[in-house]
Amino acid sequence: MSLWSxxxxxxxxxxxxxxxxxxxxxxxxxxxxxxxxxYDAERFGIKWVGTPRHADVVLVTGPVTAVAKESVMExxxxxxxxxxxxxxGSCAVSxxxxxxxxxxxxxxxxxxxxxxxxxxxxxxxxxILTALLEAKKILKAKRKGQHQEKPLVVDPxxxxxxx
Amino acid sequence: xxxxITYILLGVLLPLIALLYxxxxxxxxxxIQGRVGPxxxxxxxxxxxxxxxxxxxxxxxxxxxxxxxxxLMFAGAFIPxxxxxxxxxxxxxxxxxxxxxxxxxxxxxxxxxxxxxRVGVSxxxxxxxxxxxxxxxxxxxxxxxxxxRTLESCNVSSIPLVKWPLLLIPFILFLFVAPxxxxxxPVDIGEAESEIAEGxxxxxxxxxxxxxxxxxxxxxxxxxxxxxxLYLLPADVTGIWYWIYSFVIDGVLVFFxxxxxxxxxxxxxxxxxxxxxxxxxxTIGIIGLVIVYLMRGWGM
Ligand code: SF4
Numbered sequence: 001m002s003l004w005s006x007x008x009x010x011x012x013x014x015x016x017x018x019x020x021x022x023x024x025x026x027x028x029x030x031x032x033x034x035x036x037x038x039y040d041a042e043r044f045g046i047k048w049v050g051t052p053r054h055a056d057v058v059l060v061t062g063p064v065t066a067v068a069k070e071s072v073m074e075x076x077x078x079x080x081x082x083x084x085x086x087x088x089g090s091c092a093v094s095x096x097x098x099x100x101x102x103x104x105x106x107x108x109x110x111x112x113x114x115x116x117x118x119x120x121x122x123x124x125x126x127x128i129l130t131a132l133l134e135a136k137k138i139l140k141a142k143r144k145g146q147h148q149e150k151p152l153v154v155d156p157x158x159x160x161x162x163x
Numbered sequence: 164x165x166x167x168i169t170y171i172l173l174g175v176l177l178p179l180i181a182l183l184y185x186x187x188x189x190x191x192x193x194x195i196q197g198r199v200g201p202x203x204x205x206x207x208x209x210x211x212x213x214x215x216x217x218x219x220x221x222x223x224x225x226x227x228x229x230x231x232x233x234x235l236m237f238a239g240a241f242i243p244x245x246x247x248x249x250x251x252x253x254x255x256x257x258x259x260x261x262x263x264x265x266x267x268x269x270x271x272x273x274x275x276x277x278x279x280x281r282v283g284v285s286x287x288x289x290x291x292x293x294x295x296x297x298x299x300x301x302x303x304x305x306x307x308x309x310x311x312r313t314l315e316s317c318n319v320s321s322i323p324l325v326k327w328p329l330l331l332i333p334f335i336l337f338l339f340v341a342p343x344x345x346x347x348x349p350v351d352i353g354e355a356e357s358e359i360a361e362g363x364x365x366x367x368x369x370x371x372x373x374x375x376x377x378x379x380x381x382x383x384x385x386x387x388x389x390x391x392x393l394y395l396l397p398a399d400v401t402g403i404w405y406w407i408y409s410f411v412i413d414g415v416l417v418f419f420x421x422x423x424x425x426x427x428x429x430x431x432x433x434x435x436x437x438x439x440x441x442x443x444x445x446t447i448g449i450i451g452l453v454i455v456y457l458m459r460g461w462g463m
Contacts, residue, residue: 010211047209049360050359053366053367056212
């Protein structure tokens with residue numbers, strides 16, 4: 001990292017909030033290792049926060065179920081701008097194995113604009129980490145007032161597609 | 164004229180250094196846990212990031228309370244920070260200002276109706292009752308032993324060698340109180356990040372949160388420098404060496420009272436914490452006060 005970005009780049013600080021919108025918990029289990037010594041996401045300035053009002057990035061896991069929809073929308077409305085929404089796992093991207101169920105209101109992009117998709121059931125921590133690092137660039141663009149037209153897709157092992 | 168320039172320079176630089184110490188503390192924590200850890204400027208980057216975010220507050224926020232709380236919190240950390248580094252001012256005033264900082268946290272939390280912030284405020288208040296009394300005991304014992312009240316002269320080097328062991332009592336009290344006053348893991352029950360989402364700060368964001376975080380790091384540096392100044396500063400360290408010595412010793416103190424404690428223990432419950440602070444440090448404080456009082460009676 002250059003001295004400039006070490007001292008003045010606000011995009012090197014990303015606070016992440018997680019929403020479980022009816023996930024099977026598999027995706028949560030894969031996000032937790034990000035802060036273990038093996039992946040150590042904190043070295044990129046990434047930090048978990050416990051409240052949407054502190055968040056820059058929101059990770060949503062699970063297909064949005066009818067019960068969860070209201071809370072998910074409420075929480076997303078509390079996140080201050082600029083922010084990035086990432087859909088984690090096949091469920092959040094497309095409904096996954098639950099697609100077509102009577103209990104679903106999702107997937108998420110029917111309800112709220114999504115900036116990044118991470119594929120996989122569940123995705124690997126590498127994929128999630130790549131998505132968070134991509135979110136840095138999207139945040140930078142959003143701070144300047146630009147908006148990307150097409151969302152990016154990260155495959156389970158951390159390759160970025162759709163550039 | 165010169166003195167004003169010094170104050171302005173310190174007023175700008177010391178908060179930055181405080182944020183840097185916060186970053187160093189995070190780095191040390193990461194190294195203890197076997198991780199690489201964030202760059203030491205991370206807290207500074209977080210601060211800048213928070214300033215660039217838009218503020219989104221709940222509609223029913225009590226703005227007057229929020230502003231009073233933030234001002235008190237900031238003043239309760241910023242003024243002590245300048246005072247201890249310039250070695251100007253009164254020890255009793257310093258004590259009041261630092262207790263005022265705690266009051267600021269309570270008012271900030273009370274500005275919102277979120278149950279998390281209410282729980283945080285109630286826990287913070289119970290903690291404050293438990294540890295502030297030991298903090299006051301520590302300062303009172305120091306004043307009684309050294310027999311002076313100003314920060315310039317109230318120092319371990321201003322008293323004869325035989326009295327030095329007496330200062331061990333307030334020093335130990337300070338070591339007990341420091342983690343609670345700064346709010347780190349075993350006793351950060353009011354702000355517990357993973358249970359009640361930073362308690363009093365749960366609803367604030369953007370620049371308000373930036374002020375809260377800055378105040379927290381400034382409070383940490385001020386407390387460390389206060390300990391250095393009162394108990395660990397030899398008389399012949401002056402001029403530029405005073406600054407170098409202070410910053411080094413502050414770093415060592417941060418390591419031992421914050422990083423090690425934080426990694427060695429997990430968060431305890433509020434009743435355990437209150438019970439601990441109401442027994443061990445308080446007993447040490449009362450015994451210390453009695454010893455010092457008797458010694459004075461014997462003319463020492
Ligand atoms: S994507 Fe797979 S692991 Fe993730 S919530 Fe859905 S079913 Fe569970």
